[in-house]
Amino acid sequence: MIEKAKKALDILLDGNKNFVESKSEFKNTKVESLISLKNGQSPIACIVTCSDSRVIPELIFDKGFGELFVVRCAGAVIGENILESVEYAVDHLKVPLVMVLSHDDCGVMKAARALYPKEPDNLQLLIRSVYEIIDSETECYNEIARNYTLTKKRKLLKRSKILRQAYHDGKFEIVRAYLNFDTGRVEIIS
Numbered sequence: 001m002i003e004k005a006k007k008a009l010d011i012l013l014d015g016n017k018n019f020v021e022s023k024s025e026f027k028n029t030k031v032e033s034l035i036s037l038k039n040g041q042s043p044i045a046c047i048v049t050c051s052d053s054r055v056i057p058e059l060i061f062d063k064g065f066g067e068l069f070v071v072r073c074a075g076a077v078i079g080e081n082i083l084e085s086v087e088y089a090v091d092h093l094k095v096p097l098v099m100v101l102s103h104d105d106c107g108v109m110k111a112a113r114a115l116y117p118k119e120p121d122n123l124q125l126l127i128r129s130v131y132e133i134i135d136s137e138t139e140c141y142n143e144i145a146r147n148y149t150l151t152k153k154r155k156l157l158k159r160s161k162i163l164r165q166a167y168h169d170g171k172f173e174i175v176r177a178y179l180n181f182d183t184g185r186v187e188i189i190s
Helices: 003-020 031-036 080-091 107-115 124-131 141-159 161-168
Strands: 045-049 068-072 097-103 173-179 186-189
Touching: 003 045, 003 097, 003 173, 003 186, 045 080, 068 080, 080 097, 080 141, 080 161, 097 141, 107 124, 107 141, 124 141, 141 161, 141 173, 141 186
Parallel strands: 045 068, 045 097, 097 173
Antiparallel strands: 173 186
């Protein structure tokens, strides 16, 4: 892993440790911090995650204004808007780390598992994208969420020439992660 990405990941995991141990420092959360960033931002990482109201990267990583570039969509499905947002983070903001973060009890994963293999009436883009990794053997929707992080990582690189080139040039790394609701701990998936 490139040094800048490793440093960013270490900072995130240290912040998550603070969160898990109820020792969050809540730095950069005052209006003064926001004012100091009015002319630009330099986040340490881009977090691609779900819109679930229980998944708040700034809190689970003990970060504040300007520290994370968070890209959210239900199920963290990689559509064009998500892809271009990650491209912006890597190409313009120069983040060295992109984290694809899934979580326990994801509604999109539950719905996909419950409906599979039927054609969904609603949420078609979200459900169909998860169908790619489901088979008749897959029972646990939390397992689907974990496995889906690999699909998301691959889609980022496959669908974006900008990201592929930057990744090839060693400008950033992508890690897969999973948030456990029972502990608040973020686990890196290898």
